[in-house]
Amino acid sequence: MASDGEKRSTTLTSNATGSGRNKVALAPGHSLVDWIRLAHREDLAGTGGRTLRVTPEELEKHCTPDDAWICIKGNVYNVTRYLDFHPGGEEELMRGVGSDATDLFNQVHAWVNYESMLDKCLVGKLAHAPGSNSPKKAPLEGNMAPSKKSGIFCLSLPKSLGSFFAGNAAKKATQDGSTVPDGSAGKITSEHGSRRSQPASKPQFPLDWLQDDCTVSVMVTCKTDDVLEKDCVAIDIQEKKFRLKIKVGLWIYLAVKDLAHEVYLDCNVCVNPKQKTVTVCLVKTSPSLSWYSLGSSAPEDADLIAARDYQSRRYFRKVNLVVREQITHDTYLFTFEMPKGTLVFVPVGQHVSLRVPLEDGSMCTRSYTPVVPSLEAAARSPSSDGRRIHLLIKIYDKGQMTQKLDSMSVGDQILMADSVGTFVVHRYVELENLVLLGAGTGFTPMVRMILWALYNCKDIKQVRLMSFHKTFNDIIWREQLEYLQQTDKRFIHDIILSEADDSWTGKTGRIRSELLRDTIPSERDGKLLVGICGPPPFTAAAAKLLQDSGYTSTAIHRFES
Numbered sequence: 333m334a335s336d337g338e339k340r341s342t343t344l345t346s347n348a349t350g351s352g353r354n355k356v357a358l359a360p361g362h363s364l365v366d367w368i369r370l371a372h373r374e375d376l377a378g379t380g381g382r383t384l385r386v387t388p389e390e391l392e393k394h395c396t397p398d399d400a401w402i403c404i405k406g407n408v409y410n411v412t413r414y415l416d417f418h419p420g421g422e423e424e425l426m427r428g429v430g431s432d433a434t435d436l437f438n439q440v441h442a443w444v445n446y447e448s449m450l451d452k453c454l455v456g457k458l459a460h461a462p463g464s465n466s467p468k469k470a471p472l473e474g475n476m477a478p479s480k481k482s483g484i485f486c487l488s489l490p491k492s493l494g495s496f497f498a499g500n501a502a503k504k505a506t507q508d509g510s511t512v513p514d515g516s517a518g519k520i521t522s523e524h525g526s527r528r529s530q531p532a533s534k535p536q537f538p539l540d541w542l543q544d545d546c547t548v549s550v551m552v553t554c555k556t557d558d559v560l561e562k563d564c565v566a567i568d569i570q571e572k573k574f575r576l577k578i579k580v581g582l583w584i585y586l587a588v589k590d591l592a593h594e595v596y597l598d599c600n601v602c603v604n605p606k607q608k609t610v611t612v613c614l615v616k617t618s619p620s621l622s623w624y625s626l627g628s629s630a631p632e633d634a635d636l637i638a639a640r641d642y643q644s645r646r647y648f649r650k651v652n653l654v655v656r657e658q659i660t661h662d663t664y665l666f667t668f669e670m671p672k673g674t675l676v677f678v679p680v681g682q683h684v685s686l687r688v689p690l691e692d693g694s695m696c697t698r699s700y701t702p703v704v705p706s707l708e709a710a711a712r713s714p715s716s717d718g719r720r721i722h723l724l725i726k727i728y729d730k731g732q733m734t735q736k737l738d739s740m741s742v743g744d745q746i747l748m749a750d751s752v753g754t755f756v757v758h759r760y761v762e763l764e765n766l767v768l769l770g771a772g773t774g775f776t777p778m779v780r781m782i783l784w785a786l787y788n789c790k791d792i793k794q795v796r797l798m799s800f801h802k803t804f805n806d807i808i809w810r811e812q813l814e815y816l817q818q819t820d821k822r823f824i825h826d827i828i829l830s831e832a833d834d835s836w837t838g839k840t841g842r843i844r845s846e847l848l849r850d851t852i853p854s855e856r857d858g859k860l861l862v863g864i865c866g867p868p869p870f871t872a873a874a875a876k877l878l879q880d881s882g883y884t885s886t887a888i889h890r891f892e893s
Contacts, residue, residue, distance in 0.1 A: 358416070358417065358419065359416070362417050363546075364546055364613075364615050365596050365598050367414070367417045368600045368613075369598055370413065371451070371453075371600070372452075372717055376410060377409075377410045377452065377453050377454055377455050378412075379455055379456070382456075383454070383456045383457070384408075384455050384456035385457060386403075386408040386456050386457065386458055386459060387458075388432075388458070391431070392430050393430070394429070394430055395431075396429075397412070397415060397426065398412065400412045400415060400425075400426070400429040400430075401430065401455060402425075402428050402429050402430075402431070403431065403433060404433055404446055405434050406457060407458070408457065409446075409450045409453040411429065414450065414453060432458070447602060447604065448600055448601075448602030448611060448613065449600070534583065534636060535554060535556030535580055535581070535585075536555040536556075537552050537554060537555070537578065537585040537587075537634075537636070538552070538553050539551070539552050539587055539634075540552075540553075543622070545619055545620050546615060546616055547615055547616065548616060549611055549613050550574075550587070550611070550612045550614065551610065551612075552576065552578060552585070552587060552609065553607075553608060554578065554580050554608040554610070555608070556580050558582075558583075558758075559580075559581075559605065560603065560604075560605045560610075561579075561580075561679055561758060562603045562605060562677070563677035563678060563679050564580060564610075564679060565577065565578055565579075565601055565603060565677050565718075566647075566676045566677065566751070567601060567612060567674065567675045567676075567718075568647065568649060568673060569595065569597050569614070569673035569674070571594065572590055572592075572593070572594055572595075573589075573590060573591070574587075574588070574590075574591050574595075574627070575588045576588075576610070577647070578610055579639065579679060579751070581756055582638060582639045582756065583638060584637045584638075584642050584645075585635070586633065586634070586635045586636075586645075587633060588629070588630035588631075588633045589627045589629060589633060590628045591614075591626065591627040592624065592627040593616065593621060594617045594618070595614040596614075596616075596617055598615065598672070599613060599675070600612070601613075601675060601718070639752070640754055642752050643752055646685060647749060647750055648685075648687055648747040648748065648749045649674055649747070649749075650671060650745045650747060651668040651669060651721070651746060651747075652743065652744070653667070653740050653743065653746065654668065654669045654720070654743075655667035655742070656741075656742060659724065659808055660805060660806060661806075662726055662806075663725065663726045663806075663808060664724075664737075664738075665723070666723045666724075666725055666737065666740075667723075668721050668722075669719060670718070670719050670720070675717075675718035675719065678702045678716075678750075678751040679753070679755075679757060680757040680780045680784045681753060681755030681756075681757050681777060681780075681891060682701070682751035682753035682755065683699045683701045683751060683753055683892050684700060684701075684721060684723075684749060684750065684751050685698065685752070686698055686699075686700065686723075686733060686746055686747065687746075687747040687748075688732075688736045688746060688747070696736070697733075698733040700723045700724075701776040701780075701891070702722055702751075702776075702780070703722050703723065703724050703776050703779040704722060704780065704783065705722050706809075707783070707809065707812040708812065710780075723776075724773060725737060725773070726772065757781075757784060760785075760789070760859075761788060761789055762789070762791060763789045763859050763860070763861055764792060764793050764857070765793055765794050765796075765858055765859070765860045766781070766785045766789075766792065766794070766795045766860075766861050767796045767798070767851070767852050767860070768795075768797045768798065768863045768864075768865075769798050769862065769864045770798070770799055770800065770865050770866060771800040771801075771843075771865070771867060771870040772867065774865035774867070774891075775808050775865075776865070777863070777891035777892070778797055781863060781891075782797060786820060786823065791859075794823075795822055795823045795824070796823075796824045796851060796852075797813070797823070797824070797825050798826045799813075799825065799827050799828065800830070800842070800843060800866065801827070801829055802829065802830050803831050803832065803833070804829065810827075813825045826839060827839065828840065828841065828847065843873055843874050844877070848877055848878065852883075855884065855887055861887060862878060862883065862887055862889070863889050863891055864889070864890050864891065865890070865891040865892070871890050
């Protein structure tokens with residue numbers, strides 16, 4: 333292991349802030365690109381994906397270089413691994429470790445978008461229990477006010493893209509992408525931001541960009557009444573082509589640019605639901621090269637598309653099969669990995685499409701709803717990193733797509749499009765009762781819906797899954813669902829078999845009114861959603877039975893598997 337002297341050069345360079353602070357020359361392998369790669373590979377928070385409640389006393393215990401936690405604006409981060417990446421050096425960052433460093437942070441570089449850079453380091457929220465002490469404050473230097481001077485902070489994302497902090501006063505770019513001086517911001521206003529008069533019902537998506545020595549940051553502000561979900565984004569970077577898709581409510585926005593210069597394929601994305609912004613940090617391949625514009629707009633740039641019409645606009649990219657796991661005698665869990673430069677996040681209730689060529693030269697396209705790798709894994713780490721998508725797929729003897737999938741080996745490639753669908757999950761956040769009717773692999777949309785309701789609906793009383801299968805051997809994830817039922821009393825799993833053998837003591841038959849009458853709460857008992865998915869005859873029969881029983885259309889949703 334290298335000594336401290338070998339690990340990092342002690343040569344100091346003047347910081348351009350003019351604040352008197354110095355930057356430390358970081359060792360090879362500690363660039364912004366390296367940090368982004370590390371953040372996507374490891375559990376930097378050390379919590380297994382859980383969000384903890386951290387008391388001031390607990391925070392103070394994590395105060396050494398080998399175990400360093402820091403609090404900024406109420407959020408607690410594990411910065412142990414970040415110490416070696418901090419441009420100001422380990423010693424500077426250690427001043428705030430084990431304490432509430434908000435004031436210190438504001439004094440030094442209040443403009444830095446720490447939420448994005450430390451997103452993967454988030455331990456949880458600082459909690460003040462009754463009678464507990466206030467957290468220790470990191471010491472400030474003199475009476476220096478928070479710095480508002482320009483500066484370079486190459487491991488940081490800009491917090492505000494309205495002006496540029498690394499040079500002369502900013503000059504806004506014109507709509508046609510005209511010249512922007514060194515160290516300045518460019519702003520490309522979306523057609524839906526100013527150039528077209530839009531109906532009030534349509535959201536607007538103004539786009540801004542900003543650069544420093546190392547990075548180019550692109551920020552889209554979502555001007556909408558709908559909630560901005562964290563899994564609303566898909567990003568593709570190929571050479572100088574940049575494509576960003578954002579889904580908000582029932583609308584999809586596309587930003588497609590031919591970038592002015594090359595960037596690394598590794599990028600960092602930060603979705604801020606509170607401010608309704610999506611920020612993508614791109615890393616320059618040529619540091620210190622000033623960009624005079626973000627680049628030119630592709631024909632489909634700034635398009636605003638109704639979610640129901642996006643099917644024909646899907647973007648397909650090649651993905652790699654990295655895991656193939658048998659779940660039942662005819663159902664497999666396929667895990668696909670995105671190519672470098674691509675991040676795809678799929679909202680709950682949405683589906684992706686796979687495409688393969690057929691022998692006659694035509695293309696076969698099928699849609700599948702992503703799941704989690706397992707219910708246990710989702711409990712430990714409920715969020716996706718956008719790099720892998722998991723699909724539960726039943727293999728059919730005469731299925732054009734599934735026979736192609738069945739012949740695939742780990743390492744093979746297939747075309748996958750980003751998500752489509754009109755289901756808007758946040759509109760159900762006040763649910764009290766959720767009932768899911770799934771037949772066969774119609775179970776797949778239910779997986780993430782179950783987890784979302786249990787973890788996000790604070791008023792949820794009951795989540796009931798009714799699984800319809802032919803035989804006992806067809807049941808998907810039976811043991812995992814049993815464990816979830818044992819550990820969370822709000823979850824109930826009913827299994828109904830249509831071709832059960834004599835050993836089966838559970839419910840049998842097909843979907844029918846008495847089954848639903850005995851298990852589904854009344855809409856009078858609280859806000860209710862009944863989700864249905866399965867073969868078309870099953871979904872049609874279930875919907876009709878519910879309507880005949882008096883359930884309103886607002887309480888029924890048919891998922892696409």
